[in-house]
Amino acid sequence: MIKSEFAWMNGKLLPFAQATTHVSAFTLHYGLAAFEGIRCYKRNDGRSAVFRLREHVERLIYSAKICDTIIPYAREQIESACLETLRANKLDEAYIRPLAYLGPGALGLGSRESPVELIVIAFPWGAYLGDDAHKRGIRVHISSFTRGHLNNIMSKAKISGQYINSVLAKREVVGMGYDEAIMLDSQGCVAEGTGENIFMVYRGRLYTPPLSMPILDGITRDAVITLAQENGIEVVEQSFTRDMLYAASEVFFTGTACEVTPVREIDKITVGSGEPGPITRKLQAAFTAAVKGGNDSHPEWLAYL
Numbered sequence: 001m002i003k004s005e006f007a008w009m010n011g012k013l014l015p016f017a018q019a020t021t022h023v024s025a026f027t028l029h030y031g032l033a034a035f036e037g038i039r040c041y042k043r044n045d046g047r048s049a050v051f052r053l054r055e056h057v058e059r060l061i062y063s064a065k066i067c068d069t070i071i072p073y074a075r076e077q078i079e080s081a082c083l084e085t086l087r088a089n090k091l092d093e094a095y096i097r098p099l100a101y102l103g104p105g106a107l108g109l110g111s112r113e114s115p116v117e118l119i120v121i122a123f124p125w126g127a128y129l130g131d132d133a134h135k136r137g138i139r140v141h142i143s144s145f146t147r148g149h150l151n152n153i154m155s156k157a158k159i160s161g162q163y164i165n166s167v168l169a170k171r172e173v174v175g176m177g178y179d180e181a182i183m184l185d186s187q188g189c190v191a192e193g194t195g196e197n198i199f200m201v202y203r204g205r206l207y208t209p210p211l212s213m214p215i216l217d218g219i220t221r222d223a224v225i226t227l228a229q230e231n232g233i234e235v236v237e238q239s240f241t242r243d244m245l246y247a248a249s250e251v252f253f254t255g256t257a258c259e260v261t262p263v264r265e266i267d268k269i270t271v272g273s274g275e276p277g278p279i280t281r282k283l284q285a286a287f288t289a290a291v292k293g294g295n296d297s298h299p300e301w302l303a304y305l
């Protein structure tokens with residue numbers, strides 16, 4: 001159970017237990033909602049900052065737009081709602097979850113009667129894939145579920161109903177004893193994790209799938225590409241196959257929840273030496289320095305609390 005004191009709901013902070021919706025809410029039935037996952041970090045200097053708040057809120061707004069709905073708040077208001085929710089809950093380090101959903105109205109699929117409601121909740125959330133994940137790396141399995149075709153899922157949007165694909169894939173591999181799943185697209189190319197983008201080092205070059213594939217335009221992916229370039233590492237945005245992944249010397253996931261997480265095993269095949277490799281380590285350190293302090297070359301990525 002998520003523990004929190006206050007939730008921001010349609011412009012007001014409410015005691016957490018009172019932030020509820022009706023059983024006839026459109027989104028509860030059909031899954032049409034846009035959401036975000038954002039992290040606030042306590043930095044080495046003691047101050048707290050939300051990482052890339054603006055980009056996350058912009059993506060929330062365009063996710064809603066892709067759903068053919070409009071959130072009735074401006075970007076600045078949504079950013080303030082996130083910060084207010086953190087302050088009300090006295091959180092200096094947290095995961096923030098804004099969600100724009102359709103409330104009660106008619107249930108016809110084409111109905112536009114339901115109001116767009118916006119909520120923001122925030123709560124502490126440690127390492128998403130386990131305490132050891134960042135240090136040792138995780139074990140993953142390729143899912144038997146395919147990432148939807150580009151014209152089936154709207155992959156550039158974080159739409160609640162689309163996450164059934166990810167939830168089924170995650171449950172499948174966790175049930176098999178793995179930490180996370182890799183999703184292939186309908187062509188058989190490597191797409192992403194259930195809630196992460198993927199990178200691999202193959203024959204000494206760093207690859208990640210291009211945005212023309214059915215993957216989320218991850219904000220951590222973008223940050224890691226920038227940090228790689230700043231560290232003299234070229235990133236090739238090119239589709240690749242499952243067998244290239246098996247031959248890769250390094251594989252890692254990026255995402256708000258998992259940050260930069262090394263992968264040490266795929267389908268019982270050891271990645272590289274089984275230890276996180278040098279490029280993974282370098283980018284992990286650069287990312288930590290950006291979010292926690294140490295590399296202050298990206299002040300535009302930080303929204304101080």
Ligand code: PMP
Pocket residue numbers: 037158166192193194195196197215216217218219220221254255256257
């Ligand atoms: N892919 C999917 C499907 C996701 O849900 C996420 C998490 N938002 C990511 C990738 C990583 O995106 P970001 O770095 O913006 O959190």
